[in-house]
Amino acid sequence: MTLAQTLDELVTANRILAREGVVDSFGHVSIRHPDRPERYLLSRARAPECIEADDLLEFALDGTPIDPAGRTPYAERFIHGAVYHARPDVRAVVHHHSPSVIPFGVTGAPLSPVMHMCAGIGARVPTWDSRTRFGDTNLLVTNAAMAADLAAALGERPVILMRGHGCVVAGASLREVIFNSIYLQLNADLQMKAHPLGPVTFLSDGEVAAVLRTRGAFTYERAWEFWCRRAGRPYQARPMEGPHH
Numbered sequence: 564m565t566l567a568q569t570l571d572e573l574v575t576a577n578r579i580l581a582r583e584g585v586v587d588s589f590g591h592v593s594i595r596h597p598d599r600p601e602r603y604l605l606s607r608a609r610a611p612e613c614i615e616a617d618d619l620l621e622f623a624l625d626g627t628p629i630d631p632a633g634r635t636p637y638a639e640r641f642i643h644g645a646v647y648h649a650r651p652d653v654r655a656v657v658h659h660h661s662p663s664v665i666p667f668g669v670t671g672a673p674l675s676p677v678m679h680m681c682a683g684i685g686a687r688v689p690t691w692d693s694r695t696r697f698g699d700t701n702l703l704v705t706n707a708a709m710a711a712d713l714a715a716a717l718g719e720r721p722v723i724l725m726r727g728h729g730c731v732v733a734g735a736s737l738r739e740v741i742f743n744s745i746y747l748q749l750n751a752d753l754q755m756k757a758h759p760l761g762p763v764t765f766l767s768d769g770e771v772a773a774v775l776r777t778r779g780a781f782t783y784e785r786a787w788e789f790w791c792r793r794a795g796r797p798y799q800a801r802p803m804e805g806p807h808h
C-alpha cells in the first residue's frame with residue numbers, strides 16, 4: 564500500500580467515526596507512519612467529518628509537526644505520540660469523547676464486554692483521572708507529561724477511559740481501532756440498557772480471550788467495508804488471513 568493510499572484510509576477512518584456517531588466536531592484518529600516508526604500521521608485541528616487528505620500532517624512522537632505550513636494541530640495530539648512511544652505494537656490510536664462512555668468514567672461503574680463483538684475493549688476498561696497527578700485542569704491532554712501519564716495508565720490494554728473527558732483506543736491496525744471504538748460505544752450503550760433489567764453477566768476473561776484468539780483479519784475487513792459504504796467512502800480491500808466468520 565502506498566503512502567497516498569494509507570493517508571486515504573486515514574481520511575476514511577475519520578469519516579467512519581463521524582458517521583457512526585463516535586466523534587462529533589471533536590476527537591481524532593492517527594496512524595503510525597508506515598515507513599518511519601518514530602513519526603505518526605494525524606489531521607490538523609478539524610472536525611473528522613470534514614477532513615481531507617490535505618489536512619493530514621506528520622508529527623514527531625513529541626508532538627512537533629514536521630511541516631505544518633500554517634495548519635493548526637490538535638491541542639491533544641500529545642496523546643498519540645505518548646501511546647506510540649510507550650507501545651511499539653501500536654499502529655493506530657483513536658481519542659474520542661463518545662457520550663456513551665462518559666457515565667462509566669465518572670462513576671467507577673465497571674465497563675466490561677457484555678457481548679462477543681465487544682471483547683476487543685478488554686476484560687475490564689480502566690479509567691485515568693487527570694486530577695490525580697495534575698490537579699484542576701481544563702481536562703485536555705495538552706502536554707507530554709499528561710500524555711505520558713495517560714499512556715502509562717493504559718499499559719498493554721486496548722482501551723482506557725478518561726474521567727470527565729473521553730477515552731483512548733489503541734491497536735495494531737487502523738481497522739482494529741475503528742472496530743473497537745465503535746464496539747466500545749455499543750457496549751456502553753448495551754450495559755446501560757441491561758443494567759435496569761437486573762444484574763449484568765459480563766463475558767469472562769476466558770471468553771474474552773477465546774473471542775480474540777479466533778478473531779481473524781476478515782472480521783475487521785468485513786466491518787470496514789460496511790462502514791466505508793455507510794460513510795460514502797471508497798473501500799480498498801486488504802489481504803486477508805485467519806478464520807472467516
Ligand SMILES: [Zn+2]
Nearest residue numbers: 639658728729
Ligand atoms: Zn479530548
